[in-house]
Amino acid sequence: MKTIRLDGGDTEDLLYVGKDLQKPDVTQKVTGKAVYTDDIDMPGLTEGRLLHCPHAFARVKSIDISRAAALPGVLAVLTAKDAPEARFSRSTMAEALPSFAFDGERQDQRILTDICRYRGDCVAAVAAEDIYIAEQALDLIEVEYELLDPVFDPFEAMKPGAPKVHDDVQNNIAFEMDHPFNMGDTKKAFAEADVVVEFSGVNSRQKHLHMETDSAIAHFDETGRLTVISPSQGPHLGKKHLSERVFKDLSDGDIRWISPAIGGGFGARLALGLEPVAVLLARATGRPVRVTSTREEDFNGYSSRTDQHQKVRLAAMKDGTVVGIEQHIVSDAGAYLSHSATTSLVNMQKSLGLFRCDNVFGHVKVVYTNTPVTAGFRGYGNAEGAFVLQQAIDMLAEKLGMDPIELRSKNIRKEGEQSFFLPCKLEHSKLQECIDEGAKEFGWAEKFRGWDRPRDEGRFKRGVGMSILNHASGAGGFLLEHSSAIMKLQADGSANLVISPCEMGQGILGALAQVAAELSGVPYERIRVVTGDTDVTLFDIGSHASRSMFVVGNAVADCARKINAIIRERAVPHFEKRQIHVTADQLVARGGEIYPEGQPDKAIPIGEVAHDEIYNFTDAGSQISASGSYLSNSHHPNHQAAFAEVEVDTETGYVSIIRYLAAHDIGRTINPLLVESQMQGSAVQGFGFALKEDFVLDQKTGEVLNDTLLTYTAPTVMDVPEIDALMIEDPFEKGPLGAKGVGEAGVVNPAAAVANAIYDAIGVRLHSLPMSPEKILAMLQNDGEEHPAGSSHVSGQRL
């Protein structure tokens, strides 16, 4: 990974930040000692299993559990009548959203149901002494279903007379909204523009495919207090949501939520999974209950990216100034809404806000169908949008005869201008530098041979393409973006850092400890991170939106600075004892030592002060501790420009990515090794989204046809091309030591950049993901017309 430092170099002398330090949990992961939910044992633990409806739309006419309940070892068999009537959304975001977006969080689902709206809906739950007995019990439950006519296509679902997935929802439209920041007059702008382009497309239902399937343990202790253990990305919101919406007899403090090691999240764990049913079974049995899903259940019943059908129109003047942008979205939520409305809103916010433009119109409809539930996935609407918008902007560049870089550079929002998130200003953006430096590193000027160039001769044709993005560093101004951290010093001068982010593999605990070490004076290797228990950590809305480095990082920075001040203040008497007369302001605490500024030879260890505050105190004594907080009420996007070179085999339709380069506007890199890991991992997820990953539904039955890791073809090591990451560093004054977010953005550009490169290679534009060989071949044979076969989206219709 290469770094370009815009201010010419760092004048600060940093001990920990900017270094490839080992993250705290890595050793337990390479020794098999990390404990995930399914690894936990506890006295009396029982196992739960769920009975799923085998039909896409059906009503339970009768259900007989008597044989299952009589099986020795079965502790409880529950059906819809045993579950709370209360409807809830799997998305916990209702608790953290402003009112204008709140309708997007329809509370529409029950834990167990007698109206099954997709094949993953649960009609019964069993708890038994072991998993084998639970499995046998499922076979003994007899259900008689009344089959209902299902609807799988969002466009069909909106037509009058279509089956109603939810009785109380007209035309199956679960959510409909104009973009809250619509402005100007797009009709007039389009009428007066010199050039107009229109492009439509849809993304596939990419699966999160966290390697650890969903799992949850629930148990009530002797006082009746509930503990939930699950791989949650947001346990604090989880317990609020669970008590507020599902188990209304519980209150927020009645629930302790523990997130152990998490086997990948990518957004899926922002939603409730198996926790509610585990709680229901624990209550019924009076025993701890664990429910773990199989991979097939994960495919059929859990969640995926929402397929968002989009139409984008762009209007521009001859000089390339964009004067109008329109975006229409029809999203297929599946059977329940979960995150699909908010991801669609975020798509609009990013797509309509990337370019400076006075006439903007966006509209979204989110539709119910009898298909599996969709939800938030890394990129959260942005990856879905980029695939369409970034092709449209290239079409505009072609019409105008401009280089794609020139057109984008002319229209992107620049630092100091209004941001896409009104009323916030764009306080920091190095997107232009990402474009310029990325292009240089990639060799764009030599590789992009203009719009009129002849295609390569022969079977294999090469092309290049690019894409740009803005993404969040937390959703300040939109979500409840505050976080807090606690630090306390032990008697040996080591420290505990108590923070909330969930470690899903991103390495955030290490990066935050680096910030804490740099600013507190306690060495990195002597900071022990405590996390994953809502009884211990302070409130935080969870790990998503690339918020942890920025929002939690600022809370950690605040806390660490306070610790540093306390250490210096309490050290004064220690220097007095040594006949050194200094004030706290004249002392430096750094790297485990305290010394008068400029006199490191007079250093005393922090441990001496920390020890005496606990064990040898005078009237001023108390353990050194502090808490710090941060509230982000503005929007501070990070940015990325990406460049792809592909080779298309025109005989097989197979697309190979030859090289991929992404330049990221990071503010400051806290840990280059962790950042590079995020850049590589997100890019490869993006390649899967671009070329391979499909979620194929049987259009007659609604069944997921590729519900195994064999048939759902995620990228393997053989699919990985040369990936270069370029960091554009320019410390942002509001970030912790200048840092902005990084982990999420990398998945956004690949599909868009690859789509543009495919066009450059063979002159056809793909309208749906993945850009699989059969679609490429069909387009080559059909003179650029896309063949619907192999398309992941249920609907062959196009917006």
Add this chain to the structure above:
Amino acid sequence: MKMLATFNVNGRDYDTVIEPHMTLADVLRDKLRLTGTKRACTAGNCGACTVLADEDPICSCITLAVLARDKRIETVEGLAAPGGALSPLQDAFVKNNAAQCGFCTAGMLMTAQAQLRDNPRPTREEVKQSISGNICRCTGYVKIVDAIMQAAEEIQAAEGA
């Protein structure tokens, strides 16, 4: 039908009660409490459950436990030295940040362990081939391949010294 069985895992014999339908992964995890081996697909598709049986990598999630009774089984728990010192492969995974969420890591390590025994000087392409049946959703694989290549070099250097 319950049956008494003995398994040799990481050089130690374990006596336990199993049932004929149990897989090796189930016995390792649920009976012997060696939970480092993961179940991610229970169909032999992803490699997360890979252990070594008489030095060959196998998917423990589709291997019936009864068939593993007379084999020498090695799992991730047996890689580090008895005192806890990491093996060169584990150490290279740490240094290269080749484990993110960690759920595929045990399977990756065991697959690579088998390969480095068979072929101590693999090319990068050979390393990729050997882990091509192991799915990782976090890392994009680059750091895993880097780590295995580095471990191979370090093992060679240590043996040459």
